[in-house]
Amino acid sequence: MKAGRLVSILLLLQTRGRMTAAQLAEELEVSVRTVYRDVEALGAAGVPLYGDAGHAGGYRLLDGYRTRLTGLTAAEAEALFLAGAPGPAAELGLGPVLAAAQLKVRAALPAELRGHADRISGRFHLDTPGWYADGEEVPYLPAVAEAVWNSRALDVVYRRWREPTDVRRRLEPYGLVSKAGRWYVVAGPGPRTFRVDQILELTTVEEEFARPEDFDLAAYWTAYQRDFHDRLYRGEAVVRLAPGVTLPRAVPERTDSRGWTVARVPVESVEHAHGAFLRLGTGIEVLQPPELRERMARTVAELAERYGNAASASGD
Structure with missing residues (x-):
């Protein structure tokens, strides 16, 4: 445990530069006293580690000191190669760069960890887009990515779902997100979210913008998804489900004498629920709202008439 912690301190200082004992303790989830002891152990082992006092003080490594020690465990080596998503990297124009980086990491790994990495690559493959x-x-993804990296504003023509559909926007791209095989750019002012494949025209503005220092892309995306689902499922339906039939987000209320479950289900719209519920065939009965129940009844009646006529025709 201590050996792993010493490696972590060494790598943290190597990658982040100067850090205080309190910062190291918070990162490693140990006490400041434990950090003091670990730093003394690293110094005794010959690591050129220095501590500066004062408000801007902290621990740092001697300038130019680097270690080839990775500190990777078998599980970490496996996760590293599993996380190297070749599809998104290729779309960003980084496919060869990712391959070269993985080759260098693999070459630096001990033989045992190299075997773990090879095994994970040979047994797991990430394919993020859906089947359909x-x-x-x-086409503009590499340009957007470059603007994100260099904090350059973009002048775009963007196609949205409501009128007027094609609008011109000035975007300050904060970050890119790949979700289910589709790319989104999160951009200010706002920030707001835009689909990159809906950008019709793009010009990079020779103007650097200031990305908000407190902007957290991962936190924004989590909140955006939560808000999206809250806005999406504003309606509700009451249904009766046959034994063994389930629906996502359904909240069961009671079970009747036949074993059917009465449940409440959040729905996006009558149209969307109509199509989704039809897929369950005779395993579902819509009780509320009335307009959805009537829509289902009309569709079932039309299907019965159509296939009834077909059965009669085949009998003749």
Whole structure:
């Protein structure tokens, strides 16, 4: 445990530069006293580690000191190669860069960990887009990525779902997110979220913007998804489900004498619920709202008439 902690301190200082004992303790989830002891152990082992007093003080490594020690465990080596998503990297124009980086990491690993990495690559493959995705072309993705990296504003023509559909926008791109095979750019002012494949025209503005220092892309995306689902499922339906039939987000209320479950289900709209519930066939009965129940009844009646006529025709 201590050996792993010493490696972590060494790597933290190597990658982040100067850090206080309190910062190291918070990062490693140990006491400040434990950090003091660990730092003394590193110094005794010959690591050129220095401590500066004062408000801007902290621990740092001698300038230019680097260690080849990775400190990777078998599980960490496996996770590293599993996380190297080749699809998104290739879309960003970084496919060869990712391959070269993985090759260098693999070459630096001990033989045992190299075997773990090879095994994970040979047994797991990440393919993020859904089966029915169209695989939209995203011609402006590399340009957006470059603007994100260099904090350059963009002048774009963007296609949205409501009128007027094609609008011109000035974007200050804070970050890119790949979700289910589709790329989104989070951009200010706002910030707001835009689909990269809906950008029709793009010009990079020779103007550098200031990205908010407190902006957290991962935190924003988590909140954005939560808000999206809250806005999406504003309606509600009451249904009766046959034994063994389930629906996502359904809240069971009671079970009747036949073993059917009465449940409340959040729905996006009558149209969306109509299509989703039809897939369950005779395993579902809509009780509320009345307009959805009537819509289902009309569809079932039309199907019965159509297939009834077909059965009669085949009998003749």
